[in-house]
Amino acid sequence: MDARALETLRAVGSQGGVTAAARVLHLTPSAVSQQVALLQREVGVPLTERVGRGLRLTPAGEALAEAALDVAVALERARAACDRFLTRPQGLVRVSAFQSAALLLLPALLTRVAAIDGLTLECSDEDVAQDDFVALTDRMDVVIAHRPDEEAGWPGGDALRVVPLLREPLDVAVPLDHPLAQRTQVGPADLRDVPWIAVREGFPVARVLAGVGARSGAAPRIVHRVNDFHVVEALVEAGHGVSLLPRYAFGGGARVRLVPLTGVRAGRRIDALVRRDRAERLVVRRVLDELRAVAAALDE
């Protein structure tokens, strides 16, 4: 029973297929398939079953994958046990963040971490749908993700460690010459029939807008779907609609005003997602500590 093979099985389960697993493991599908087949022969129980042209884990496979996480945790703990005897922490930590969080957090994080030698950060921005953040944790050590404020946490159960970083209000962005621009606050009723610029379907802020619409009585009229908040801001500025904009993501355009939204709880939570085994690495913990500090400094 090889720990590598167990990790592979986990990937097949969490990524939902051999090919997808191969992608995050930097292997060919053939290698993944062979590893799973070998594991299967070893335990004598079918671990996968075909479903259409794809594949999913059997209950036994799920059970083994779950147990595999504990193996990975134990292995990382072992590594950490040695690292404690090393004079200084050392290693590479891969951090991913969605665009606006990257803008907000990564520069400060990098400066803080630069002071710790031996520790190298590898940052990347990943713009994924809300349901895909968890899958990123297979490939990344730390995934900075966001979700609507009022929704329950992340799926994945105890496989994931969630570190809350920030709660960010969502304001209504309107052009300066808009009737609402002079208001100190707006409510759902004020937003009936305005043209909205929203993010793409499935992305975190989208569901908040749906909630606002529900309160105002009619589904919001979405005229554009744009994920990059800078582009959104430019569109609002040019009078093509209003938008829900995370407060810290606001670029400060002079011809746009952010008006606080009342009457509905509109906000997003920014969390760091870490797989439990990766959270055992001392360097990863260190990065998480720094990340929390950066967020706390922003929160004042």
Add this chain to the structure above:
Amino acid sequence: MDARALETLRAVGSQGGVTAAARVLHLTPSAVSQQVALLQREVGVPLTERVGRGLRLTPAGEALAEAALDVAVALERARAACDRFLTRPQGLVRVSAFQSAALLLLPALLTRVAAIDGLTLECSDEDVAQDDFVALTDRMDVVIAHRPDEEAGWPGGDALRVVPLLREPLDVAVPLDHPLAQRTQVGPADLRDVPWIAVREGFPVARVLAGVGARSGAAPRIVHRVNDFHVVEALVEAGHGVSLLPRYAFGGGARVRLVPLTGVRAGRRIDALVRRDRAERLVVRRVLDELRAVAAALDE
């Protein structure tokens, strides 16, 4: 970080050397040495240090070895998670016992286990000194061991699971024509200056006899050292001395009488020793259950 290499490191630690570890792992010393060296390069901390012509683990090595146990436990748990989906338990369990416990427990254990198909027992008798029982757990799944009643448990800390099986009184075995043979009980004072037949130095019952001697005021006069209780019994029968005999180990020789000893707590405890990782295997647990049942039946 390979789980096999970690297991090897553990063996080097618990067996106290490369050669000894190689023996229990069925490898050459060279292979063991290479694995440890590789592990060392991987973690970047010295794990072993030379001491004389031998070797011992550094603190970092100890820490890693301890963590390695959790890895092994997690791996066995994973295997067990699959076994639960298997219709019937299956596998080989290696049980070792010292001679008199083997006589007492193994026949009944084997009959009970024979009813469970798929489960095969491999029994062996191992006559080792008290301090060497723990080391056997590297090579065996279940080690039936004994120790003087009044002494504290087994070394090895949380690496070991100890399953108590029996408490067995030690009686004084005397020949029928001995002055003490008609007594219903004897005390330490009665045993001053009698010639003793004891087990070899370092073996479990030896220290109990030393305790009896201490109570009687003088060191016991040991005239023979014999480990096999049947031989001891024959020597007692022939009038060559008296002995401390575990009650259940008594063969029932007509010309020998067992007289209860009072005034000192004289007894031994029979325990099953199982490494924590091996205890995760379902078949091992099953065998332990049966073993406990056999012991309980004897205890009435």
Add this chain to the structure above:
DNA sequence: GCGTCCATGCAGCAACGCTACATCGTCACG
């Protein structure tokens, strides 16, 4: 029905881990 996508089997090749043997250092014994 055809193209596409996905999992899987097979051949070939590279890398890893083992054994056997040689070497070096340490301890015990004469």
Add this chain to the structure above:
DNA sequence: CGTGACGATGTAGCGTTGCTGCATGGACGC
């Protein structure tokens, strides 16, 4: 104080393992 035995560790060679690349077969969608 030399000599023999023992224990750890390098080196060469070989077998096994695990990967890639390619071909095959089944399932979905147009």
